[in-house]
Structures are given as structure tokens and as C-alpha cells.
Amino acid sequence: MSNATTAHAKPPPAFSRYVLVWVALLVLTVVTYSVAHMHRGPFSLLVAMLIACTKATLVGLFFMHLWDEKGLNRIVLLMAAVFLGLMILLDVSDVKTRFAPALPPSVEVPIPER
Amino acid sequence: MVAESALLHGSDGELAHGPKLAHHFETMEKQVHAARFGVWVFLGSESLLFAALFGGYSVYRTLNESAFALCSRELNLTMGTLNTLLLITSSFTVALAGYFIHHDKHRASAFMIFLSILMGFGFLIIKGFEWTADFHEGALPGKFFHLEGIPQAGGSQFFSLYFLLTGLHAAHVIIGMGLLAWAMNKVIRRRVSSRYDLPVEVSGLYWHLVDLIWIFLYPLLYLV
Numbered sequence: 001m002s003n004a005t006t007a008h009a010k011p012p013p014a015f016s017r018y019v020l021v022w023v024a025l026l027v028l029t030v031v032t033y034s035v036a037h038m039h040r041g042p043f044s045l046l047v048a049m050l051i052a053c054t055k056a057t058l059v060g061l062f063f064m065h066l067w068d069e070k071g072l073n074r075i076v077l078l079m080a081a082v083f084l085g086l087m088i089l090l091d092v093s094d095v096k097t098r099f100a101p102a103l104p105p106s107v108e109v110p111i112p113e114r
Numbered sequence: 115m116v117a118e119s120a121l122l123h124g125s126d127g128e129l130a131h132g133p134k135l136a137h138h139f140e141t142m143e144k145q146v147h148a149a150r151f152g153v154w155v156f157l158g159s160e161s162l163l164f165a166a167l168f169g170g171y172s173v174y175r176t177l178n179e180s181a182f183a184l185c186s187r188e189l190n191l192t193m194g195t196l197n198t199l200l201l202i203t204s205s206f207t208v209a210l211a212g213y214f215i216h217h218d219k220h221r222a223s224a225f226m227i228f229l230s231i232l233m234g235f236g237f238l239i240i241k242g243f244e245w246t247a248d249f250h251e252g253a254l255p256g257k258f259f260h261l262e263g264i265p266q267a268g269g270s271q272f273f274s275l276y277f278l279l280t281g282l283h284a285a286h287v288i289i290g291m292g293l294l295a296w297a298m299n300k301v302i303r304r305r306v307s308s309r310y311d312l313p314v315e316v317s318g319l320y321w322h323l324v325d326l327i328w329i330f331l332y333p334l335l336y337l338v
Contacts, residue, residue, distance in 0.1 A: 012216050015210075022202070026203075029195065029198050032332075033191070033195045036191065036336070036337045037191070040183070040338075045333060045337060048337040052330050052332065056329050056330065059205060059326055059329065060326065062209075063205050063209040063318075063322050064319055064322045070147075071147070071151075072151060073147070073150055073151050076151070076154035076155055077154060077158055077161070080159075080161045081161070084161065084168060084169075087165060088172045091169050091172055092176050095173050095177060103177065105267065
């Protein structure tokens with residue numbers, strides 16, 4: 001019973017925190033847009049996905065309040081993300097390591113630089 | 115501690131409005147925590163619904179890297195970016211709605227939710243224009259695919275995934291707007307307050323998930 005009221009040990013988030021996170025998200029979106037506009041190469045998607053992961057972390061921690069959440073609630077979405085990552089990793093490593101004739105036919109086309 | 119407990123639960127151990135304390139929970143605090151846990155599990159299963167499509171995307175992109183890159187360039191990057199900014203801002207206003215209800219500012223909170231619903235409409239309208247353009251260009255799945263210079267094999271797969279992902283996401287935007295409207299109604303009728311803000315928080319969490327999914331769809335579709 002004694003730990004029943006510890007939930008509100010942290011003060012409610014400040015207004016400025018939401019504004020800061022919002023500005024950070026806008027800046028990251030503009031950055032990823034400008035990068036895609038200037039140059040697209042083999043690593044474009046990797047860079048764009050890293051920026052997306054940063055944005056998702058900001059939204060999860062501060063808009064969805066995972067930062068202030070406690071107990072089991074903090075890890076549910078994280079576990080979903082971990083298993084999604086695991087599934088994609090296994091799927092892609094399967095396709096990448098297959099004997100070529102076991103793959104469906106695909107046509108390679110040159111990608112124009114821009 | 116007693117004072118805080120009284121503030122949270124009201125003098126009679128129950129909230130002024132909202133659900134009563136169920137007998138199997140020690141405190142209202144634990145009841146609300148359990149309700150939120152249920153929402154998190156639901157959001158986790160929602161992201162696993164999209165996981166199948168994300169997995170399909172990874173496999174087909176591995177098989178048709180160049181076709182996917184070419185198809186991605188056929189999409190309207192400016193409109194996609196505009197939609198990203200819209201959804202991020204609507205997430206921000208939903209978060210502010212939660213902030214305002216926490217401080218018992220009902221009018222400000224309802225207005226923030228209203229703005230978010232408007233931005234949801236804006237998102238769908240822009241998406242509609244994009245889809246119309248795709249239809250006219252022949253950027254379509256399967257046998258309807260007829261874009262110049264892009265092989266049918268990878269191209270039609272990209273656009274199958276594009277329409278499945280954006281379509282499923284748009285359905286979530288519509289459901290999210292419905293949830294937000296429900297929460298806004300509760301705020302206007304003053305059925306929620308700083309003591310009990312679960313409807314605002316839960317519909318907000320759903321809306322943030324819709325935003326999260328779009329944050330990943332944007333690079334996967336527009337920035338390859």
C-alpha cells in the first residue's frame with residue numbers, strides 16, 4: 001500500500017518540452033528532405049531510416065510519455081519494435097544468401113544520379 | 115502522501131467523474147496504470163499488423179533494389195514531406211491537448227484536438243491528390259502498372275506495397291480522427307479533467323502511433 005502514490009513522483013511535463021520536441025521533429029524532417037533532394041545514392045535509405053528512428057524515439061519518449069511512464073508499460077512498444085527488427089533481419093539475410101536460381105527473376109536497371 | 119492521495123482520488127476514494135474504482139484494484143492509480151498497459155499492448159499489436167507489410171517491403175526491395183529506387187522517384191516528394199510535417203504537427207497539438215487537460219484548460223484542450231482533426235483531414239486530402247496522380251500516371255499494382263522505363267517485376271511490387279501501406283495507414287488516420295472526435299466531445303462536455311484524462315490520453319496515444327508509422331513510411335516510400 002505504501003508505494004501506491006509514488007506514480008506522480010515526477011512532475012507533469014512542461015509546455016516547453018513539447019515545443020522543443022516539435023521543433024526538433026520539424027528540423028529532422030527538413031534535413032531528411034534536403035538530403036534526398038541534393039543527392040540519392042546507395043546509402044540514402046539507410047541515412048533516412050536512421051533519421052526516422054531518431055524521430056520515432058522523440059515521439060515515443062516525449063509525445064507518448066514513455067519517458068515518464070513506469071513499469072511494464074515502457075517496454076511493450078519496444079518489444080514490438082525489437083521483434084519487427086528481428087523478423088526483417090532474418091527475412092533479408094535469407095533472401096541475400098540464397099542460391100541465385102532459387103530467387104524469383106528480377107531486372108536490374110541503371111539508376112540515374114541526381 | 116495522504117494529501118496527494120486525496121487529490122488524486124477525491125475525498126471518497128473515487129473520481130469526481132469517470133469510472134469507479136473496481137474492487138480488484140488497490141487504488142485508482144493502479145487501475146489507470148492497468149488501463150494504459152492495455153492500450154500499449156493494443157498499440158504493440160497494431161504495429162505488428164504493419165510488420166507483415168514492412169517485412170514484405172524489405173524482401174521485395176532486396177530483390178528489386180534498382181526498380182524500387184526508380185519507383186520511389188516517381189512519387190511526389192514535396193507532397194509526402196508536406197504530409198509528414200502535417201502529421202508531426204498534429205501529434206504535437208494532440209500532446210498539447212493532453213497538457214491543457216492536465217491543467218484543466220478545457221477550451222484550449224478541445225481546440226487543440228480540433229486542430230489535430232483538421233490536420234488529419236488535410237493529410238487525407240493531400241494523399242487523395244497523390245493517389246489521383248498515381249492513377250493517371252499508371253503507377254499501379256499488378257497488370258495495371260505501366261510506367262515508362264521501369265521493369266514490371268519490381269515496379270508493380272513497389273506500387274502494391276505502396277497502396278497497401280498508405281491505404282492501411284489512411285484507414286488508421288480515419289479511425290484516429292474518430293477517436294479524437296470522441297475525446298473532444300468528452301472534453302467539451304467536461305467529462306474529463308486533470309483527475310481523469312484517460313480518453314484524451316488514449317486517443318492521443320493512438321494518434322501518435324499513426325504518426326510513428328508514417329515517420330517510417332515516409333523514408334521507405336519517398337526517400338529510397
